[in-house]
Amino acid sequence: MTNPSSPIRHELRAIAPYNAGLTLEEVRTKYHVDQVAKLGSNENPLGPSPTLRGLFPDIGELARLYPDPQGRALCARLAADFGVLRNQVVLGNGSEDLIAVICRSVVRPDDTMATLYPSFPLHEDYVTLMGGRIERVTVTEDLTIDMKALLAAIARRPRMLMFSNPMNPVGTWLTPDNLLKVITALDPGTLIVVDEAYAEYAAGEDYPSAVEMLKDSGCNWVVLRTFSKAYGLAGLRIGYGIVSDGDLCDFFNRARTPFNTNSIAQFSAMAALDDAHHLKRSVESTRLERERMGTALEAMGFRIAPSKCNFLFIDTGRTAAHLAEALLESGVIVKPWKQTGFETFIRVSIGSHEENDHFLWALKSYPK
Numbered sequence: 001m002t003n004p005s006s007p008i009r010h011e012l013r014a015i016a017p018y019n020a021g022l023t024l025e026e027v028r029t030k031y032h033v034d035q036v037a038k039l040g041s042n043e044n045p046l047g048p049s050p051t052l053r054g055l056f057p058d059i060g061e062l063a064r065l066y067p068d069p070q071g072r073a074l075c076a077r078l079a080a081d082f083g084v085l086r087n088q089v090v091l092g093n094g095s096e097d098l099i100a101v102i103c104r105s106v107v108r109p110d111d112t113m114a115t116l117y118p119s120f121p122l123h124e125d126y127v128t129l130m131g132g133r134i135e136r137v138t139v140t141e142d143l144t145i146d147m148k149a150l151l152a153a154i155a156r157r158p159r160m161l162m163f164s165n166p167m168n169p170v171g172t173w174l175t176p177d178n179l180l181k182v183i184t185a186l187d188p189g190t191l192i193v194v195d196e197a198y199a200e201y202a203a204g205e206d207y208p209s210a211v212e213m214l215k216d217s218g219c220n221w222v223v224l225r226t227f228s229k230a231y232g233l234a235g236l237r238i239g240y241g242i243v244s245d246g247d248l249c250d251f252f253n254r255a256r257t258p259f260n261t262n263s264i265a266q267f268s269a270m271a272a273l274d275d276a277h278h279l280k281r282s283v284e285s286t287r288l289e290r291e292r293m294g295t296a297l298e299a300m301g302f303r304i305a306p307s308k309c310n311f312l313f314i315d316t317g318r319t320a321a322h323l324a325e326a327l328l329e330s331g332v333i334v335k336p337w338k339q340t341g342f343e344t345f346i347r348v349s350i351g352s353h354e355e356n357d358h359f360l361w362a363l364k365s366y367p368k
């Protein structure tokens with residue numbers, strides 16, 4: 001029964017609940033398994049830097065006082081790292097918070113937002129909520145980015161172009177050459193938002209830093225980063241945006257809630273940036289395990305997308321939701337993809353060596 005006097009806007013009715021999957025505890029209780037490999041949410045199996053444990057002996061004062069609403073220390077640190085001004089950095093309660101802030105600030109009814117597809121659902125949801133329209137640029141047959149279609153979408157001058165690079169859920173990426181083509185083709189009226197949630201995993205020759213490439217482009221741009229993935233702080237909720245200029249950034253600051261990032265998250269992010277060794281360890285062990293998993297899955301006959309991320313996108317050749325349910329019975333959490341055209345795919349996070357073996361073992365019962 002729908003409530004006839006519900007005050008909810010029809011745009012909100014069009015949005016599906018966030019598919020966050022099950023918690024470890026829910027899986028243990030529901031499926032009666034002791035060992036659970038949680039490979040559905042791209043969390044870091046190593047967790048945060050070990051220095052975190054010693055950081056908050058005096059949590060009392062930290063908890064009692066409001067956090068710095070500007071997060072000055074962290075913004076200054078990030079600005080220095082990226083070679084931008086302090087007023088070009090905005091903090092979010094996770095980068096997902098900033099996706100909402102940007103959409104609230106920019107998207108008007110009937111505006112178009114172009115994005116890569118299959119997409120990160122939140123990129124679409126907040127646009128829908130604001131009454132905007134989505135234009136999807138679907139990956140090619142070989143699961144790489146369709147540059148021709150992307151450039152055609154850009155030529156139609158969308159209000160916003162927002163996509164992740166590397167691309168969640170696929171793992172593939174825009175090379176420096178291709179990102180340059182995108183930037184060159186942009187209309188001045190299009191805001192480009194590059195979500196670099198997995199940049200730390202992807203960094204290297206074949207992968208561009210969007211901030212570096214956009215800096216002198218004259219475009220309006222935002223690059224989003226997060227501490228949830230390679231830095232292992234998903235539970236603390238902190239991410240940030242680097243913005244083309246201080247004026248634009250100031251508006252995003254007005255559109256967010258004033259205390260959107262808490263003190264513990266701000267301090268932990270600073271500590272995370274100081275522990276380069278832990279980041280390197282996380283990235284390297286993920287790369288090694290990703291290669292091992294990829295080889296094993298291909299040997300089993302599965303088709304997988306190229307990935308620079310801490311996950312693999314796997315064509316299971318059958319309804320992924322059913323397979324994911326069966327894997328839960330073996331204590332493995334993966335993410336079955338539900339978007340049209342990709343219902344046979346699962347996205348599997350690269351976990352610890354043991355978790356990955358647990359997944360491969362469970363999958364053996366469902367051969368290709």
Ligand SMILES: *Cc1c(COP(=O)(O)O)cnc(C)c1O
Nearest residue numbers: 094095096164168197226228239
């Ligand atoms: C994980 C992820 C995020 C990050 O979310 P947080 O809110 O920072 O935890 C953002 N964008 C993409 C594409 C992601 O995969």
